[in-house]
Structures are given as C-alpha cells and as structure tokens.
Amino acid sequence: MVTNYVKNGTDTMRRIAVCLSKGGVGKTTTAINLAHGLAIAGSTVLLIDTDTQGQVASALGVEPEAGLAELLTQRADIEETIAPVRERLWLLAGGRSLAGAKREIDRRTFGGELALTEALEPIEGKYDFVVLDTAPSLDILSVNVLFYAKEILTPVSPEVLTLQGVLEFQHSLNGVQKYHKELQLKYVLPTFYDLRVKKSHEILDQLKVHYDDLLCQPIKYSVKLSESPGYGQTIFEYGPNSPGAEGYKILTQRVMKDGK
Ligand SMILES: Nc1ncnc2c1ncn2[C@@H]1O[C@H](COP(=O)(O)OP(=O)(O)O)[C@@H](O)[C@H]1O
Numbered sequence: 001m002v003t004n005y006v007k008n009g010t011d012t013m014r015r016i017a018v019c020l021s022k023g024g025v026g027k028t029t030t031a032i033n034l035a036h037g038l039a040i041a042g043s044t045v046l047l048i049d050t051d052t053q054g055q056v057a058s059a060l061g062v063e064p065e066a067g068l069a070e071l072l073t074q075r076a077d078i079e080e081t082i083a084p085v086r087e088r089l090w091l092l093a094g095g096r097s098l099a100g101a102k103r104e105i106d107r108r109t110f111g112g113e114l115a116l117t118e119a120l121e122p123i124e125g126k127y128d129f130v131v132l133d134t135a136p137s138l139d140i141l142s143v144n145v146l147f148y149a150k151e152i153l154t155p156v157s158p159e160v161l162t163l164q165g166v167l168e169f170q171h172s173l174n175g176v177q178k179y180h181k182e183l184q185l186k187y188v189l190p191t192f193y194d195l196r197v198k199k200s201h202e203i204l205d206q207l208k209v210h211y212d213d214l215l216c217q218p219i220k221y222s223v224k225l226s227e228s229p230g231y232g233q234t235i236f237e238y239g240p241n242s243p244g245a246e247g248y249k250i251l252t253q254r255v256m257k258d259g260k
C-alpha cells in the first residue's frame with residue numbers, strides 16, 4: 001500500500017498524461033502498458049484512470065473498492081484509494097462514480113482545474129512515475145489532468161485521426177500552457193499501425209514533418225493487444241512475445257531514457 005512503496009529515482013516524480021480528445025486511439029491501452037512496462041523495468045508507478053468508463057481496473061483484472069472519485073470528494077483517505085495491482089504498480093481507479101466527483105468540482109467557485117493537483121499533493125515524490133489515462137472529451141477532469149501533468153503523450157491512430165486533429169489538440173494544450181508552463185507535448189505515438197494500409201504511411205510522413213523529435217516508434221495493429229484487457233492482463237502478461245509487447249517495450253525504454 002501507500003506506506004511501503006519506495007521511490008527509486010533521484011529526480012522528481014514524472015507525471016505523464018496520455019491524452020487526446022478523441023476515443024478509440026489507444027489511450028487506455030497505452031497508459032496501462034506503458035505503466036506496466038515501467039514497473040517491470042524497475043520503476044515505481046502510479047496509474048490513474050480519470051475516465052468515467054473505468055476500463056483500467058477491469059483491464060488489469062482488479063476491482064478496487066475505492067478510487068479517484070472517493071479521493072476527489074474526500075470520502076476516503078488517499079491510502080484507501082490507491083490499490084496495489086502488480087509489483088511496483090499501483091492504481092487509482094476511475095469509473096462511473098467520477099461523474100458525481102466532476103459535478104462537485106464544477107460547483108466550486110474557483111480553483112476547479114486544480115482539484116486533482118491538490119488531491120495528489122500527499123503522494124508527491126513517492127513514485128518514479130505517475131501515468132494518467134484520460135477520457136475522450138476535454139471535460140473538467142481532463143482539464144485537471146492537463147494542469148497536473150508535465151508531459152503529454154498523444155496516441156495517434158490513422159483510422160480515427162487526421163493530422164488536423166492533433167494540431168487542434170495542441171491548440172488546446174497551448175491554452176493550458178499559459179497557466180501551467182511546465183506542461184509539454186513530449187511524445188506523439190502512432191498506434192494501430194498497419195504497414196499494408198496506405199493511410200498509416202501517410203499519417204506517419206505528416207507526423208514526421210510536424211513532430212520530428214517527439215515522434216515515437218509506432219505501435220503496430222495487434223490482435224493480442226485488443227484481446228488482453230478481456231483477460232485482465234497487460235500485453236506483457238498476455239502476449240510477452242507479441243509485436244504489441246515489443247512496441248510498448250520500446251516506448252517504455254524511450255520514456256525511461258529521457259529521465260536519465
Ligand atoms: N495497437 C492495437 N492493435 C489492435 N487493437 C488495439 C490496439 N490498441 C488498442 N486496441 C484496442 O482498440 C480499442 C480502443 O483502444 P483504447 O486503448 O481503449 O482507446 P481509447 O482509450 O483511446 O478510447 C480497445 O478495444 C483496445 O483493446
């Protein structure tokens with residue numbers, strides 16, 4: 001639990017949000033597998049699900065009694081809301097109860113965008129990484145995530161998204177950066193990458209032009225990735241030798257290297 005985690009790194013805790021205001025681009029898949037990849041590689045990681053769909057807990061095969069909603073509404077102490085889910089990996093679960101928490105935040109007269117930052121103050125510096133999964137919409141909780149996070153990882157799926165969509169999202173990021181200067185778009189991750197599909201090539205070429213250094217090695221389209229949540233397992237458990245596991249391992253290594 002919260003009392004027995006040990007932070008390994010010497011730097012400050014890294015706060016990485018996986019976001020983009022579109023659904024079905026691989027945000028949840030990326031948040032889960034990056035978080036587990038980092039934990040396997042030896043870091044301590046807190047994974048936070050800020051989506052009312054609450055898919056992260058079931059994808060990890062757990063049913064925590066409390067989570068982010070109880071933390072935000074102060075119905076439970078932080079220790080009770082953080083569940084150990086794997087070695088070195090902890091979860092602050094999302095789910096439907098977040099709808100009520102969002103209404104409470106909306107009713108605040110000021111400081112609503114900092115509710116998450118305030119609620120997470122007690123864990124500052126206690127993990128090497130905090131990885132946040134977000135909802136497809138730019139709701140109040142996603143705005144809270146942007147005010148808390150320092151690094152943004154944006155998955156880009158050629159099926160769902162055009163370059164225009166990423167550029168629009170970057171525009172909303174710029175709006176938040178005026179108030180939260182430490183926030184940066186750090187990684188652009190092509191997902192559902194399929195060499196046989198022309199669109200995959202096209203979007204990759206466009207992303208190279210616009211994002212160059214931020215662009216990560218694509219995650220291939222992989223059936224194992226889509227099956228693993230149904231078994232409550234990450235890709236490192238369900239398909240350790242699959243292209244999906246390879247892709248997320250490469251992403252993990254890249255993220256870790258940046259902290260050195
Ligand atoms: N690289 C991939 N190849 C095949 N299926 C994937 C891949 N990434 C994600 N999926 C599947 O696609 C669906 C949408 O992914 P998800 O991560 O939930 O997206 P988001 O969180 O952006 O809505 C899920 O069923 C997931 O298991």
Ligand SMILES: [Mg+2]
Pocket residue numbers: 027028029051055134135
């Ligand atoms: Mg999702």
